[in-house]
Amino acid sequence: MAKFNTIDDMDIDGKIVLTRVDINVPVENGQVTDTTRIDKIVPTIKDIQAKGGIPVLLAHFDRPKGKRVEGMSLKQVVPALEAALEQPVVFAEDCIGGPAKRAVAALEAGQVALLENTRFHEGEEANDPVFAASLAALGGVYINDAFSASHRAHASTEGLAKLLHAAAGRLMEAELLALDAALGDPQRPVMAVVGGAKVSSKLDLLMNLIEKVDHLVIGGGMANTFLVAQGTEVGKSLAERDMAETAVAIMEKAKATGCNIHLPVDIVVAREFKAGAASETLPVGECPADAMILDAGPDTVEALRQAMTACKTLIWNGPLGAFEIEPFDAATNAAAQAAAELTRQGHLVSVAGGGDTVSALNKAGASDDFTFISTAGGAFLEWMEGKELPGVSALEAAKH
Structure with a gap:
């Protein structure tokens, strides 16, 4: 009911x-x-x-x-x-x-x-x-x-x-039913993809998801912070070095709760952040000191695709790389297309939301095949963080 x-x-x-x-x-x-x-x-x-x-x-x-x-x-x-x-x-x-x-x-x-x-x-x-x-x-x-x-x-x-x-x-009904299927009472295993620039802005989200999902994929600039925390050099990449201890704490909590954290195993690096910049794909530990990581590599995408194939539910928030400019949209596009294909085949319930996410999935041509895409932005994020939403709580109270 x-x-x-x-x-x-x-x-x-x-x-x-x-x-x-x-x-x-x-x-x-x-x-x-x-x-x-x-x-x-x-x-x-x-x-x-x-x-x-x-x-x-x-x-x-x-x-x-x-x-x-x-x-x-x-x-x-x-x-x-x-x-x-x-x-x-x-x-x-x-x-x-x-x-x-x-x-x-x-x-x-x-x-x-x-x-x-x-x-x-x-x-x-x-x-x-x-x-x-x-x-x-x-x-x-x-x-x-x-x-x-x-x-x-x-x-x-x-x-x-x-x-x-x-x-x-x-619309509210569809949103709440989709969210319940993703985190409230999901089919397991559950994978969450969380990308974006900063760990600091998604700390509550990561801490909540670790207790709810079986696989947590960390992408974008956030992944660099986790790599730094593991002692991996990331050159001139965007990374919150002051958040390294927090990243370690998140990884330790994940280990304790049985949540598998997935970080890049290969990286796409460039010397400048612009469309069509000269880039190369390298193993994760080999980022040159004068380069920056702008995307995950094909091996990372393949590992994600295999992990995704074993899952029943996917929640997606944020891109895996600098998806706004080519060629650094490749990992986000490929992973999104893999999720769309698994959803289309009936293997996966896929729910996505948050500002950049909608743009990234539209760009990848994957939106139409996701089970549900939330356009709610902040409300979707707060729900993923496990916070109470007053407007929803008031509706639930009105039922009784």
Whole structure:
């Protein structure tokens, strides 16, 4: 049984359904340049309408810090929202008070409304109970479809769930089910791939994963820090030498918990960090003093592919090398394609997330075959770190 209500559990016929969404999309010159987040909320809105509910969308945009900033108005996303929904969208100039009440009161079955940026009010980020009550007064049911904003205890993500009958939207539901399949109750063995520049920024993540997974692959600049900790020279490579003791502690904890840590066995090095720079592949211990490690080598990828083949579940966060520039995207591309192939064959449940990860998997042409790719960024990372997400906890509490 799910730990939270879904749209299927709710009686919403004829009711105003306050629906928290994440449409914090990139906008240039008043035009939305990437509609991914808007496209992902369409199933929730359509399902609410199919059950007779009238969706009233709550969302934030950018960081106006509790003040009205015209350049951060949600009005500019209305055309993209209308295109995705293939219907007009009523826009209210505020999310509480007269403008919101009048817009909502005039809605009829089949319509949808978007209220102005919740962060134009200080009460949103402060999770102010008076502000939350003002929002709640507008509707009869609350649906949270914004996993990506649910690591914040804000009025529209956490406060509202305590005031109205609450449920998860389709995107939230899919995200939570995918995450549970990856770390909550996964099929074993489980592999986690963690890449990125710095160990210091992913310390909580590594410490949590060591207790949950059977294989931990460390890539990117982080791997260099672990190599330094093992006494391997890395030349001019990016490495946090002051984190060497921490890396040793992580490796010792992994040994104690039976988690296998995978580090590069061969490396791709170059003297300059630019596209098409002259590079060579060397054994891991042979990085020249004047060179830097910019990617893992083919032997490392093959070892990963073999380890992956023996696994049932994969969680991926971060690239294995400097994936933004060729030829240092090779290891990330090859490993991602191997994971995609195993997923396509039904051997692997693969879940990925975090900013660079989505870009890297898209670049590798592997995204479509992963079981689930989270676009949630910070919320996905905090979940991987084992932290409580207030917006999700509020939904789970509403179930009981």
